Amino acid sequence: MNDIKVAVLGSEGVGKSALIVRFLTRRFIGEYASSSECIYRKRMSIDGRQLNLELYDPCSQPCEGKSTLNEQIHWADGFVVVYDISDRSSFLTAKAIVHLIRELHLGGSKSRDADSVIFLVGNKQDLCHMREVDREEGQKLASEGRCQFYELSAAEHYQEVVLMFSKIVRNASLGGKAKERRRRPSGSKSMAKLINNVFGKRRKSV
Numbered sequence: 001m002n003d004i005k006v007a008v009l010g011s012e013g014v015g016k017s018a019l020i021v022r023f024l025t026r027r028f029i030g031e032y033a034s035s036s037e038c039i040y041r042k043r044m045s046i047d048g049r050q051l052n053l054e055l056y057d058p059c060s061q062p063c064e065g066k067s068t069l070n071e072q073i074h075w076a077d078g079f080v081v082v083y084d085i086s087d088r089s090s091f092l093t094a095k096a097i098v099h100l101i102r103e104l105h106l107g108g109s110k111s112r113d114a115d116s117v118i119f120l121v122g123n124k125q126d127l128c129h130m131r132e133v134d135r136e137e138g139q140k141l142a143s144e145g146r147c148q149f150y151e152l153s154a155a156e157h158y159q160e161v162v163l164m165f166s167k168i169v170r171n172a173s174l175g176g177k178a179k180e181r182r183r184r185p186s187g188s189k190s191m192a193k194l195i196n197n198v199f200g201k202r203r204k205s206v
């Protein structure tokens with residue numbers, strides 16, 4: 001069975017955990033533990049093929065055994081690079097991450113396969129009244145970095161979130177990359193722990 005590894009990257013508070021939790025549990029909770037990096041696992045069927053998906057959610061704060069961005073990039077087969085449309089600095093971070101992925105993971109490859117494994121996601125579209133990053137800027141960065149572009153809201157767009165993750169998993173699996181597995185980020189969480197994480201934190205309205 002295929003193992004597909006997807007890293008969800010971006011600066012603090014952009015909604016990485018919210019997107020992952022929404023995809024895995026259908027729920028948008030509002031507040032998520034972020035004191036440790038973790039890998040969530042899910043069995044999926046894509047185009048009739050069984051896949052073991054590993055989703056990596058980094059820890060923004062300093063934590064024990066924290067992996068570096070370079071290690072995270074080397075570990076993954078596919079990338080969801082997230083920014084918050086109401087936070088320009090998160091967009092600049094996303095830009096730097098996209099460039100680093102192209103350099104480290106894809107070695108400057110110009111193939112179409114390479115283009116399909118980086119997804120740039122402008123999250124919190126429901127906060128468009130506070131928008132600091134125009135949709136066009138996101139599209140421009142995606143085209144420069146040869147990424148697929150999405151603008152969505154983990155809070156409000158369940159279907160779009162599922163479609164986005166399903167597509168990155170499909171693309172990463174079709175990439176057929178039989179690369180040598182390097183050190184993977186430490187930490188692993190079962191679904192039970194994920195749910196504890198989600199409910200262990202105070203709910204915050206958005």
Ligand SMILES: Nc1nc2c(ncn2[C@@H]2O[C@H](COP(=O)(O)OP(=O)(O)OP(=O)(O)O)[C@@H](O)[C@H]2O)c(=O)[nH]1
Nearest residue numbers: 012013014015016017018030034060124153154155
């Ligand atoms: N309005 C709105 N808030 C969101 C959305 N997605 C996430 N949030 C909120 O943004 C805050 C940060 O979300 P997280 O999922 O913890 O962000 P993160 O990127 O995992 O943060 P770190 O783990 O600290 O890096 C939380 O208060 C979420 O409720 C969204 O689509 N809309």
